[in-house]
Amino acid sequence: MKKFYLFFSLMFVFAVQAQEMxxxxxxxxxxxxxxxxxxxxxxxxxxxxxxxxxTQGGINLGLNPYLGYQLTENLTLGAxxxxxxxxxxxxxxxxxxxGPQLRFEPIRNISLISQYQYNVGRNDFxxxxxxxxxxxxxxxxxxxxALFNVGLMYDVLYNQDRxxxxxxxxxxVSMGF
Numbered sequence: 115m116k117k118f119y120l121f122f123s124l125m126f127v128f129a130v131q132a133q134e135m136x137x138x139x140x141x142x143x144x145x146x147x148x149x150x151x152x153x154x155x156x157x158x159x160x161x162x163x164x165x166x167x168x169t170q171g172g173i174n175l176g177l178n179p180y181l182g183y184q185l186t187e188n189l190t191l192g193a194x195x196x197x198x199x200x201x202x203x204x205x206x207x208x209x210x211x212x213g214p215q216l217r218f219e220p221i222r223n224i225s226l227i228s229q230y231q232y233n234v235g236r237n238d239f240x241x242x243x244x245x246x247x248x249x250x251x252x253x254x255x256x257x258x259x260a261l262f263n264v265g266l267m268y269d270v271l272y273n274q275d276r277x278x279x280x281x282x283x284x285x286x287v288s289m290g291f
Contacts, residue, residue, distance in 0.1 A: 157184040159192060172202030182215065190217045194229070198278075209235025209278055211250075219258070227254045227267060233278055248276050252284065262287065 158181070165176030176199070182192020192215045200207040213231040220226065231250040249271055256265020264287050272282035 158182070159184055159190055163194075163196070165198065172200065174201075175199045178211075180215070182217070188219045191215070192217070194231070198235075200278075207236065207278055209233045213250075223258050225256045225258050225263070225265065227252065227256065227265070229254075229267070235278065246276070246278075248273070248278060250277075254284075254286075256286065 160182075161180035163176070163178035163180065165174060165178070167174035176196060178194055178196035178198075180192055180194045182190045184190045194211070194213060194215055196211045198207075198209055198211070211231045211233045213229060215227065215229040218226045229250075229252040231252070232247070233250060234245070234247050236245060250269050251271045252267035252269055254265055254267030256263055265285070267284045267286065269277070269279070269282040269284065272279075
């Protein structure tokens with residue numbers, strides 16, 4: 115029963131993300147296109163993910179800053195770094211993560227996400243507290259409005275014996291401004 119609570123606790127981690135997105139380009143044909151070269155600061159995307167979750171006898175805390183660059187109106191490339199801490203009756207689990215993220219919006223408000231993470235940490239759940247490493251490749255989709263994002267990601271590299279999580283599915287809810 116404890117594993118059941120832990121599984122659902124980790125599945126429904128609440129993430130809050132403050133993200134600043136560049137304004138969308140106007141698609142009006144009457145406006146002349148100005149070709150610019152070099153780095154454009156207005157296309158930077160900044161965010162901070164905060165995670166808070168709980169279960170019977172446990173807690174999940176995380177901090178995940180994000181920095182990206184809007185390559186086109188529909189495509190953003192960025193990088194995330196983070197720290198996550200899980201505590202439960204099964205033990206503690208803490209890890210650092212880093213990796214690139216690619217976000218594509220084929221239809222307005224619908225996002226497709228690909229995110230690789232390299233995780234290093236201590237995993238009491240699986241490796242009895244020894245330092246361990248694992249890799250994650252999330253593929254997912256979500257809905258984005260002006261105030262929030264919701265979606266589901268799936269870890270295609272998930273290995274039950276090595277993963278820091280109990281499931282390959284990771285739902286997310288984020289708020290931005």
